[in-house]
Amino acid sequence: MSKDLLLVFPTTHLTLMAEKVFKGAGIKHRTIMKPRKISSDCGLAITLDMEQADRIRVLVESSGHMPAAFYCKGENDWELLFRIDGSGEMA
Amino acid sequence: MTRPTIYLNNAATSWPKPQEVMEGMARALRELVATPGRSGSAGLASERALFEARETVAEFIGSSDSSRVIFTLNATAALNLAITGLLEAGDHVVTTSMDHNSVARPLARAADVKGVEVHRVQADDQGQISADQIIEKITPRTRLIVLTHASNVTGGIQPVEEICSIVRTVDGNRPLVLVDAAQSAGVLPIDVEKTEIDLLAVPGHKSLYGPQGTGFLYVRPGVELIPLVEGGTGGQSTLERQPEELPDRFESGTPNVPGIVALGQAVSYISRRGVENIRSHESRLLRILTEGLSGIKGAALFGPCDPSSQIGVLSFLLEGMDPAEIGSFLETSRGIIVRVGLHCSPCSHRSIGTFPEGTVRVSPGIFNTEDDVQALVEAVRDLQRARGVM
Numbered sequence: 456m457s458k459d460l461l462l463v464f465p466t467t468h469l470t471l472m473a474e475k476v477f478k479g480a481g482i483k484h485r486t487i488m489k490p491r492k493i494s495s496d497c498g499l500a501i502t503l504d505m506e507q508a509d510r511i512r513v514l515v516e517s518s519g520h521m522p523a524a525f526y527c528k529g530e531n532d533w534e535l536l537f538r539i540d541g542s543g544e545m546a
Numbered sequence: 547m548t549r550p551t552i553y554l555n556n557a558a559t560s561w562p563k564p565q566e567v568m569e570g571m572a573r574a575l576r577e578l579v580a581t582p583g584r585s586g587s588a589g590l591a592s593e594r595a596l597f598e599a600r601e602t603v604a605e606f607i608g609s610s611d612s613s614r615v616i617f618t619l620n621a622t623a624a625l626n627l628a629i630t631g632l633l634e635a636g637d638h639v640v641t642t643s644m645d646h647n648s649v650a651r652p653l654a655r656a657a658d659v660k661g662v663e664v665h666r667v668q669a670d671d672q673g674q675i676s677a678d679q680i681i682e683k684i685t686p687r688t689r690l691i692v693l694t695h696a697s698n699v700t701g702g703i704q705p706v707e708e709i710c711s712i713v714r715t716v717d718g719n720r721p722l723v724l725v726d727a728a729q730s731a732g733v734l735p736i737d738v739e740k741t742e743i744d745l746l747a748v749p750g751h752k753s754l755y756g757p758q759g760t761g762f763l764y765v766r767p768g769v770e771l772i773p774l775v776e777g778g779t780g781g782q783s784t785l786e787r788q789p790e791e792l793p794d795r796f797e798s799g800t801p802n803v804p805g806i807v808a809l810g811q812a813v814s815y816i817s818r819r820g821v822e823n824i825r826s827h828e829s830r831l832l833r834i835l836t837e838g839l840s841g842i843k844g845a846a847l848f849g850p851c852d853p854s855s856q857i858g859v860l861s862f863l864l865e866g867m868d869p870a871e872i873g874s875f876l877e878t879s880r881g882i883i884v885r886v887g888l889h890c891s892p893c894s895h896r897s898i899g900t901f902p903e904g905t906v907r908v909s910p911g912i913f914n915t916e917d918d919v920q921a922l923v924e925a926v927r928d929l930q931r932a933r934g935v936m
Binding site: 465466467468469471472475486498499520 | 612
């Protein structure tokens with residue numbers, strides 16, 4: 456697994472909620488300490504395989520209460536792809 | 547030989563605690579070394595433990611979103627957050643004369659400082675109120691209705707479901723309903739989403755059988771409160787102001803990890819035993835107490851005296867005797883622990899006509915037996931015989 460997709464949530468509670476959702480859906484993931492350059496949100500992040508991105512996005516959007524920032528691994532650092540707000544909409 | 551203690555003061559705090567609650571707390575102290583959100587990966591184990599406890603509590607009260615469960619020091623802290631965090635100048639509140647001081651005092655401050663108007667519905671001489679009494683006091687300015695799910699003085703149950711279902715039909719600005727479940731959580735079934743309860747305050751250490759220093763407030767989505775405590779939340783540290791997201795918005799500072807972990811264990815324990823089974827057990831003990839004490843000459847019982855409308859809490863007095871003397875006799879001569887006085891609820895005692903002396907309150911729990919409550923009845927009978935009343 457390349458772990459080239461990074462999800463960051465506003466709170467640790469939401470990160471752990473996402474962990475639970477991904478585990479329930481059988482999606483491989485790893486909870487890590489958030490990379491230093493991403494300054495906002497909580498101290499944790501979840502890394503996943505980019506190939507799973509569409510499925511993950513659907514899960515996060517359908518939860519309706521899991522605002523999240525999606526990052527991809529760039530050449531030198533993580534780059535923001537998009538955000539989903541608390542109502543499950545693209546922000 | 548030391549006489550065993552018969553503990554009948556579970557309405558104050560339950561005792562003993564289930565083995566797994568004690569073990570959960572000890573394990574947390576031993577193994578969860580780091581502060582959640584503040585100690586790198588070592589803190590993650592603590593975070594997960596808090597998350598699991600929050601999920602357990604949320605499921606127990608019927609909340610599909612565990613972030614709406616705010617851990618607090620006790621029910622009093624939860625009630626203070628709900629009342630002080632919500633009310634603003636010009637608001638109107640409907641409450642009842644069966645309030646505990648943990649409701650009455652924050653409301654009094656809201657009246658003094660913010661000019662909030664508080665209408666206290668008067669209970670009857672058994673401490674009971676009807677849904678109609680509450681509903682007819684609602685005005686367009688009513689922001690909050692406070693209900694005591696079960697009285698800590700009489701055990702009387704207030705019609706929370708009925709009131710919530712009527713409040714749902716109110717046109718315009720629907721008042722919010724705050725339920726003080728200090729005595730009922732763990733004994734009466736509670737489903738915040740089905741009943742549409744807006745705010746629910748619960749202690750961990752009473753009928754949930756968790757440790758002291760734990761409790762929680764459920765906040766329904768869409769209900770906005772101002773935090774009473776602000777500070778570090780372990781995340782979003784770049785923000786100058788308190789974050790908006792729950793539970794962080796209301797949980798600044800290092801949390802009581804061992805206590806909350808043990809509370810999660812306690813709620814799991816109560817769920818496994820079953821609230822209906824617990825209610826049935828306490829009703830059986832209450833029936834023995836009610837029938838036994840009411841047959842003693844000179845004894846006066848207060849409240850509904852009916853297990854169908856009362857939890858396992860019973861107040862009584864003996865004619866011509868100070869309740870403190872009765873409590874002292876029970877403890878020193880029989881090792882029976884009860885609570886005497888006003889039970890931090892003077893307005894309840896005014897309602898049932900026992901102010902300012904108060905009553906003797908008997909409150910069995912899940913670990914009490916029929917022999918325990920029978921021993922209390924026998925002790926009171928012996929006391930009356932010794933006084934020459936019988």
